[in-house]
Amino acid sequence: MLSGLVACSESIPRVDNRPHSAFNQMAGQDAPPARIVLVMKSPTNPYFSELARGASRAQLETGIDLSIKVAHEDDALEQQIRLIDEVIEKHLADVIVIAPTDSIRLVPALARARKAGIHVINIGNRLEPRIVALYGMPAVPLISIDNASAAYQVAGKLAEGLPRGSKVAIIEGLLGTNNTRQRTEGALQAFSEAGLRVVAKQSARWKGDEAYQVTAQLLRDYPDLRAIFCSNDMMALGAARYLREKGMTRVRLAGFDGITEARSALHQRQLVATIDQHANEQGYLAVRLAVDALAGRPLAAETLVDTELLTASVPPAP
Structure with missing residues (x-):
């Protein structure tokens, strides 16, 4: 089920739950669906709408419970911190997938989430590894590009x-x-x-x-x-x-x-x-990685998605 959309534009997809659940088949049919929260940046940038579509595609394949929470602006650091704290306090997620507005100042909130038993997956902008270690967190798996x-x-x-x-x-x-x-x-x-x-x-x-x-x-x-x-x-x-x-x-x-x-x-x-950047693929892989984290599978420290140079010779999007 996709739920919990916050301050997001209509271009971010809403999808219905489907009976097939790869994750539930793995964990047992009676197990509640895994809860994954994707915390994103501004929905005014179509890049993030496409990233959300990719996450929703993975949700359809796995049957997890996906919520998308969106900060109002690309630089809305304080709002992202509040969204993370809300997830912790209300026990809303088993995994947070974070597209961070800031590589350093968001780490303390994510460390609180990890201490509460919530897995963290990093998408897009890389969290600063030195600061992650300083706050006692294990290395955070990254889905991004070079x-x-x-x-x-x-x-x-x-x-x-x-x-x-x-x-x-x-x-x-x-x-x-x-x-x-x-x-x-x-x-x-x-x-x-x-x-x-x-x-x-x-x-x-x-x-x-x-x-x-x-x-x-x-x-x-x-x-x-x-x-x-x-x-x-x-x-x-x-x-x-x-x-x-x-x-x-x-x-x-x-x-x-x-x-x-x-x-x-x-x-x-x-x-x-x-x-x-193939944002759709990044969103898709981040959710699949979150499912792997909950299943206890080994996770790659870094997964870099291929990029494609577009020039005037590339046909316009339909």
């Missing part, structure tokens, strides 16, 4: 054909998160190898509206800027909106996530490239 490698591919595509010494910038996600840091590192490496000059790095906290404003400021400060790598598609689309409104066609943009709107922007030549 963010640095993927950003390197996207930024490399963005750099193609630009003269050496061209000025470029990076619009970062939320500072203090592993995925922001890794994507910046990958982009910096690609720009360095292409001989480009990174004149600015600025956070827009994953938000399109903030990226719009950051882009405006970047172009006031560096009117000869040639390209901007954005750490997610929402920010790339915000930057593209600014360029479109100002009639600027000389500045190249690239994003990260492969959401439907970004694919359309590729087709319209508003973006040069983005990366498909």
Whole structure:
């Protein structure tokens, strides 16, 4: 059964319980279904809606009881902490699957969950292993991608054909998160190898509206800027909106996530490239991993899903 949706958009799926249950067959037909809570970030980013669909697909296959709880914003750290504490206090879950807003500051709440006997699975943004160990938690299994490698591919595509010494910038996600840091590192490496000059790095906290404003400021400060790598598609689309409104066609943009709107922007030549994280597969694998945890099966410390570089040659999403 899928239940407990909090502050989520209509695009996040709701599914009905099905009589078949792989987990119940394993644990005994009379055993109550395993309870898994997926704590996500903002439903305004289609990436997370797709991640939820993948989790729901695994729910249909396993028959577990899946609840999806959603923070209002990508950077809603305090709300995610409250959601985790609610799960602990009300005994709502056997496993928490967490897409953390912050790699460090969410760890104490998750340590409380683990102390209460709740398994923890990490999806997407990696929890900081050093802090996890500091709080006495066992290593938290991770489902994610190689963010640095993927950003390197996207930024490399963005750099193609630009003269050496061209000025470029990076619009970062939320500072203090592993995925922001890794994507910046990958982009910096690609720009360095292409001989480009990174004149600015600025956070827009994953938000399109903030990226719009950051882009405006970047172009006031560096009117000869040639390209901007954005750490997610929402920010790339915000930057593209600014360029479109100002009639600027000389500045190249690239994003990260492969959401439907970004694919359309590729087709319209508003973006040069983005990366498909296969969020559906990440959500699916996280729930399957949670079921394995409850069954006492050995878990891989890290499962990295393959990514796909998308360029203007990729057909737009239907």
